[in-house]
Amino acid sequence: MPPLPLIGVSTYLEATAHWGVWNLPAALLPAGYHRLVQRAGGLAAMLPPDTAPGSAAAVVSRLDGLVISGGPDVEPIRYGASVDPRTGPPARERDAWELALIEAALSSGVPLLGICRGMQLLNVALGGTLVQHLDGHAGAPGVFDWHEVKPVPGTLLGTVLPEPVSVPTFHHQAVDRLADDLIPGAYASEDGTVEAVEMPSAEGFVLGVQWHPEAGDDLRVMRALVAAAGRG
Template sequence: MTDERPLIGVSTYLETGARWGVWELEAALLPAGYFRLVQRAGGLAAMLPPDAPDRAAAVVARLDGLVVAGGPDVDPARYGADRDPRTGPPAHARDAWELALIEAAVAARVPLLGVCRGMQLLNVALGGTLVQHLDGHAEVVGVFGRHPVRPVPGTRYAAIVPEETSVPTYHHQAVDRLGTGLLPSAHAADGTVEAIELPDTDAWTLGVQWHPEMGEDDRVMRALVRAAATARPSRRSEGTRP
C-alpha cells in the first residue's frame, strides 16, 4: 500500500565538532522540532544536507514541499552589503545550497516555507536585502522569546492565521528591501516584517521570521502540507516529478 502523505524536505545545518557517543565529527544536524512538526502536520519529513548547488533542481523534483530551516546569518556578500561587526560568520556551503533549493522550488512551483533564516534567504534569492542587526533583538544567546505578530489582511498568511498571535522568535536580523514580487504578510508591533509571500502565483511560497517548530501552533505547516498534497498531482501530470 502506497503512503500518500506528501514528502517534505527540510534543509539542515552543517556543523563541525558534533558529538554522540565516542564520536566527534562533522555532521548534518536538524533540531527535532522541524521534522516533528512536519510529521504532526501530516507530512513525511526528509532531511536535506548541503550538496552541490547544481543538484538542487533534481532534489526538489523528488519533493512535494520544501522547508528551509533557521540557522546562521546569511553572508552579506549575497545581497551586496559590507559585513556588520555583529553579523555572524558565513556559512558558504549552506548559503549556496539553500539559495539553489529556493530558486529550484520557485521555478518548479514546489510549495516552500522559509523559517527565520529561510525567510531571509527567500528574500535574498529574489533580490532583496537584510537589516544586519536589530538593536534589542536576540540579546540572550540561545533563549527563544515571544512577541505578537499581526497578519496583513488579504494575504495568504492571513487566510491561514487570521488573528494576531504570539510567536516563538529568536533573531537579530530582518528583511530590509523586499525581493522582486514579494509582499509582506505579517508585521511585529515595531513594524518589522515578520512574514513574506509570493502572491498571485500557482506556487505556495511563504516565509516566516519566527520559529513555528518551537511552538504548538501548527497551522502554517499544515497549510504547507496541504499545498504540497494539492500540487503533487498537477506536477506529476506535467512531468516535473518522477
C-alpha cells in the same frame, strides 16, 4: 488512503558535533522541524548540502514541499552589503545550497516555506536585502523569546492566521529592502519589523515567516504547507 506529502527540510552543516563518544562533522537539524512536519501530516526528509551540479533541482523534483530552516546569518555579499561587525561568520556552502533549492522550488512550483533564516534567504534570492542587526527579537543565548505579530488581512498568511498571534522568535537580522516579487504577510506588533513575506505572483505556495513555528505548538503554518504539498 493517499500517500503523505514528502516535505524536505534543509539542514545545518557543522564542522564538529558531539554525540556518544564522537566529535565529527555533521549535517543536523533540531528535532522540532521534523516533528512539526510529522504533526502537520507530512513525511519529513533531511536535505544536507550537496555541491554536485544539478543536485538541488534533482532533489526538489522528488519532493512535494520544501522547508528552508533557520540557522546562521546569510553572507552579506549575497545582497551586495559590507559585513557588519555583529554579523556572524559565513556559511557559504549552506548559502549556495539553499539558494539553489529555493530557485528550484520557485521554478517548478513546489510549495516552499522559509523559516527565519529561510525567510531572509528567500528575500535575498529574489533581490532583497537584510538588516544585519536589530535588538529585541531574541531571548538569552539558546532561549526563544515570544512576541506578537499581526498578519496582513487578505494575504496568504492572513488566511492561515486570521488574528494577531504570539510567536517564538530568535533572530537579530530581518528584511530591509523587500524583493520586488514579495509582499509583507505580517508585521511585529511592537516595532513594525516584517515578520512574514509571500509571493502572490507564484503559481503555488511561497511563504516565509521570521519566527520559529517548530519551537511552539501552533501547527497552522506547517499544515498550510503540507496541504499545498498534498494538492500538488
